Amino acid sequence: MSKSIMEWVDARLPITELVKSQTTEYPTPRNLNYWWNFGSLALFILIVMILTGLFLAMHYKPDANQAFDVVEHIMRDVNYGWLLRYLHANGATFFFMAIYIHILRGMYYGSYRAPREILWWFGIIIFFLMMATAFMGYVLPWGQMSYWGAAVITNLMSAIPVVGGDLVVWIWGGFAVGDPTLNRFFALHFLLPFVIFAVVFIHMWALHAVHSNNPDGIDPDFKKDGIPFHPYYVIKDLYGVGVFLLVYCAFVFFQPNFFLEPDNYIPANPMQTPAHIVPEWYFLPFYAILRSIDFLGSYSKLAGVIAMVLAIAILFVLPFLDRSPVRSFRYRPLSRQIFWIFVIDCFILGWVGYNPADATRFNGALPLIAVGRTCTAIYFGYFVLLWFITAFDIEKPKPLPKSL
Amino acid sequence: MSAIAHAPHHAHAPEPAAPEEENRRDFLILATSAVGAAGVAGAAWPFIRSWSPSADVLSQATTEIDVSTLAKGQMITVPWQGKPVFILRRTDEQIAAAKQGDSEKLPDPAKDSERTQKPDILVLLALCTHLGCVPQPIGTGNFGGFLCPCHGSHYDTSGRIRQGPAPKNLEVPFYTFKSDNVLVIGKVAG
Numbered sequence: 001m002s003k004s005i006m007e008w009v010d011a012r013l014p015i016t017e018l019v020k021s022q023t024t025e026y027p028t029p030r031n032l033n034y035w036w037n038f039g040s041l042a043l044f045i046l047i048v049m050i051l052t053g054l055f056l057a058m059h060y061k062p063d064a065n066q067a068f069d070v071v072e073h074i075m076r077d078v079n080y081g082w083l084l085r086y087l088h089a090n091g092a093t094f095f096f097m098a099i100y101i102h103i104l105r106g107m108y109y110g111s112y113r114a115p116r117e118i119l120w121w122f123g124i125i126i127f128f129l130m131m132a133t134a135f136m137g138y139v140l141p142w143g144q145m146s147y148w149g150a151a152v153i154t155n156l157m158s159a160i161p162v163v164g165g166d167l168v169v170w171i172w173g174g175f176a177v178g179d180p181t182l183n184r185f186f187a188l189h190f191l192l193p194f195v196i197f198a199v200v201f202i203h204m205w206a207l208h209a210v211h212s213n214n215p216d217g218i219d220p221d222f223k224k225d226g227i228p229f230h231p232y233y234v235i236k237d238l239y240g241v242g243v244f245l246l247v248y249c250a251f252v253f254f255q256p257n258f259f260l261e262p263d264n265y266i267p268a269n270p271m272q273t274p275a276h277i278v279p280e281w282y283f284l285p286f287y288a289i290l291r292s293i294d295f296l297g298s299y300s301k302l303a304g305v306i307a308m309v310l311a312i313a314i315l316f317v318l319p320f321l322d323r324s325p326v327r328s329f330r331y332r333p334l335s336r337q338i339f340w341i342f343v344i345d346c347f348i349l350g351w352v353g354y355n356p357a358d359a360t361r362f363n364g365a366l367p368l369i370a371v372g373r374t375c376t377a378i379y380f381g382y383f384v385l386l387w388f389i390t391a392f393d394i395e396k397p398k399p400l401p402k403s404l
Numbered sequence: 405m406s407a408i409a410h411a412p413h414h415a416h417a418p419e420p421a422a423p424e425e426e427n428r429r430d431f432l433i434l435a436t437s438a439v440g441a442a443g444v445a446g447a448a449w450p451f452i453r454s455w456s457p458s459a460d461v462l463s464q465a466t467t468e469i470d471v472s473t474l475a476k477g478q479m480i481t482v483p484w485q486g487k488p489v490f491i492l493r494r495t496d497e498q499i500a501a502a503k504q505g506d507s508e509k510l511p512d513p514a515k516d517s518e519r520t521q522k523p524d525i526l527v528l529l530a531l532c533t534h535l536g537c538v539p540q541p542i543g544t545g546n547f548g549g550f551l552c553p554c555h556g557s558h559y560d561t562s563g564r565i566r567q568g569p570a571p572k573n574l575e576v577p578f579y580t581f582k583s584d585n586v587l588v589i590g591k592v593a594g
Contacts, residue, residue, distance in 0.1 A: 151537070155535045158536075169457060170456050173456065173458065174461045176486035273553065276553065293569075
């Protein structure tokens with residue numbers, strides 16, 4: 001009975017064929033390690049974000065006079081509103097953690113190398129979209145950090161020559177961040193996750209066309225070294241989701257405000273800037289890069305903005321900067337070293353971004369701005385150096401295994 | 405006319421088209437695309453324009469302030485177009501410091517006299533020209549002026565940038581004295 005129903009459906013919409021070719025018979029390298037869990041984990045979090053976001057939107061009002069209060073209404077009055085909001089707010093944090101690990105995994109194992117460039121590019125597009133979505137979502141509670149975060153980031157556009165000033169007014173829909181800004185940010189914050197979902201689909205389409213990279217970075221013989229995605233990696237991914245949920249729920253239920261800023265529980269006040277504006281942790285390294293360019297006089301602002309955008313956009317050309325014959329850094333001792341310097345550098349940049357601009361250490365002997373400049377140089381230095389050691393064969397890769 | 409004559413030929417003709425016909429086809433494709441693109445641009449305009457400040461926002465373009473109650477050295481913050489404006493009645497020392505700044509090397513050179521209409525009344529748009537934070541009140545920064553706490557820009561007693569990442573002086577908004585003591589900030593817009 002069910003078999004004949006399935007046959008009837010398959011003749012019209014070949015579901016069985018799709019499930020076979022994309023899961024139960026879709027070949028995956030047998031040596032994927034746990035770093036390969038974070039792509040599907042990110043997808044899981046995206047779904048959690050869309051679901052909690054949808055239900056939050058049913059209670060939220062994008063009105064400058066009501067937004068702050070309505071978030072408190074969700075927290076105090078709406079049944080399980082606190083849960084929805086904490087899941088959503090902390091979900092953003094874990095979404096970025098998953099994505100950062102996912103990106104770094106790709107960088108370490110050379111997943112951006114041919115033939116995966118388009119797969120990689122769509123990943124970066126998703127990252128850009130995520131940042132835009134997260135930024136606009138953070139404005140919605142209309143607290144002091146929401147407001148001033150929005151003011152600082154939208155003001156970045158004013159650095160664009162000639163049209164910058166008009167562009168900012170256009171984005172605001174007024175002479176400053178205000179009610180029209182909040183309203184359109186809400187509309188876009190609602191829309192963008194679905195755009196992300198669509199781009200994720202293209203990302204996975206590209207993935208399934210070229211198949212997963214693996215820790216050895218060699219093209220596997222799937223007949224010998226391939227295992228089907230289902231059940232093997234479905235089970236492994238689910239296990240990862242379980243571990244993730246433990247950590248996620250620990251924060252949601254026991255430290256829900258750990259990643260949030262106390263200042264955002266003060267209603268937005270356009271007349272007063274908080275003493276110290278900090279973006280959410282996931283923007284901190286880029287914020288530090290923005291601030292570290294302050295030595296170019298009147299060009300500093302524009303240069304800072306360019307450096308910040310470039311810090312991510314440079315990932316687009318990474319497939320062409322890396323000229324090594326070997327993909328995986330497992331077999332590339334020099335690349336591996338500069339990679340870990342790069343990772344540590346990102347953490348230091350984050351720390352610099354978290355501190356006030358004029359902060360110092362060691363009784364003023366070490367201004368953090370100097371640390372920020374150095375770390376910015378190291379950040380971009382990674383990409384230059386990676387190109388340099390691979391283009392001129394300075395790195396001698398270790399021998400690759402014949403098979404997985 | 406000739407297009408119609410050629411139509412049956414096309415229906416079952418994988419043969420290469422005559423160069424003349426190719427030219428005509430290129431032209432038609434180009435012309436259609438151009439009209440289509442212009443149409444899309446025209447249709448997009450209302451959507452793009454809908455983001456610009458609406459009439460009710462534009463109607464709030466000016467603010468009127470009575471400065472007669474301001475004592476020497478006193479500063480108030482007034483909202484104008486949703487943005488803070490500092491109005492300071494400067495002390496003689498602050499005026500002197502601003503005049504002295506005229507002859508210093510400034511990142512964004514401007515004379516104090518160009519930035520004020522009456523020497524004792526200083527009107528400043530209180531948004532840091534770096535990234536739009538509100539600077540702290542007079543006396544908080546080096547040079548006796550304003551400190552922007554976000555990224556450490558220092559403005560002097562004329563609101564000129566002296567130190568830090570901000571590229572420009574604090575903006576002096578357009579204002580007029582309606583009477584001796586009543587100030588109107590902004591121009592009627594819309």
